[in-house]
Amino acid sequence: MEDEYPKATLQVGDFVRCVYELYHYYYPSQYYGPVDEDDAFARYGVVLEIDYARFGDIFGYEVLYLILCLDGVTRFYSEYEVQKIC
Numbered sequence: 001m002e003d004e005y006p007k008a009t010l011q012v013g014d015f016v017r018c019v020y021e022l023y024h025y026y027y028p029s030q031y032y033g034p035v036d037e038d039d040a041f042a043r044y045g046v047v048l049e050i051d052y053a054r055f056g057d058i059f060g061y062e063v064l065y066l067i068l069c070l071d072g073v074t075r076f077y078s079e080y081e082v083q084k085i086c
Contacts, residue, residue, distance in 0.1 A: 004060075006052075006060070006062070006079075008079070009079065009084075010084055011047065013046060015044070015046055015084070016046070017044055017082070018042065018075070018081055019043070043071070044070050045068050045069035047067060047082075048068050049065070050065060051066065063079040064079075065079070067082070
């Protein structure tokens with residue numbers, strides 16, 4: 001079994017747009033319809049730290065980003081939930 005960390009596509013200091021992929025699953029009371037490009041659940045922030053998590057033996061490691069959002073709260077997002085703005 002290979003224990004190699006994947007390469008992160010973002011760097012510390014990048015300004016990003018973040019949307020939880022399963023937001024409607026984890027927070028059903030705040031979900032009011034389909035998520036689109038201009039949804040109200042998007043957060044913007046700066047990458048503070050890059051970390052790795054392993055969810056089961058089959059899947060290997062996944063890149064996680066610690067994001068300082070503009071509302072002052074730090075949140076973790078997966079690689080596929082983050083989009084670089086500039």
